[in-house]
Amino acid sequence: MNEPAINMKDYMEDGQGRLVHIDNVKEIDKSRDGLVRHLVSNALDLQKLVIDFKEKAMSEIEAFVELSAMEYDVKLGGKKGNLTLYSYDMKYKVQVQISEYLVFDERLQVAKKMIDECLTNWTEGSRSEVKTIINDAFSVDQEGKINTRRILGLRRLEINDKLWQKAMTAITDSLQIAGSKSYMRIYKRVGKDGRWEHITLDMAAL
Structure with a gap:
């Protein structure tokens, strides 16, 4: 049955x-x-x-x-760029911002190899702080992704070394725009000082 x-x-x-x-x-x-x-x-x-x-x-x-x-x-x-629209009385405004997703191609590995060579050539101990900054920049997060901001921050270091400068050029050339996302934010003026207050739709912020 x-x-x-x-x-x-x-x-x-x-x-x-x-x-x-x-x-x-x-x-x-x-x-x-x-x-x-x-x-x-x-x-x-x-x-x-x-x-x-x-x-x-x-x-x-x-x-x-x-x-x-x-x-x-x-x-x-x-694609449209960033813009801000105001009401006629200037009490409200709408902002549209375009945020681009940046990624690195295979040339980042080339840059890393040149940077490693710089570290090997430099005198031990004289650039320990720089080494820490570099190691932090190339470390990955929990998702295995490289922090783009830290990598690009290496270009601000004042290091007059031809190989280092070549590595920085490789980093710049390896940067690619993978996509973009549009954000819209709406504001109203509040208080006697007329400061802008974001009209949030995020429950956690309400």
């Missing part, structure tokens, strides 16, 4: 993926589960509203910029 089908409505799945009959689940655990699922569902709906708002707002801003350009018979093409 075939075993009767399990009615999933009579079971709840626990953290280990096991099915537990609802009769064996404490009422407080059922209530907690219901509350969490309710809040998550509302949060997902709110997230979609924010995403839809951002997409619509960015589209409207782009259309306005095109309209503004038409007044001067200018046709804009390609």
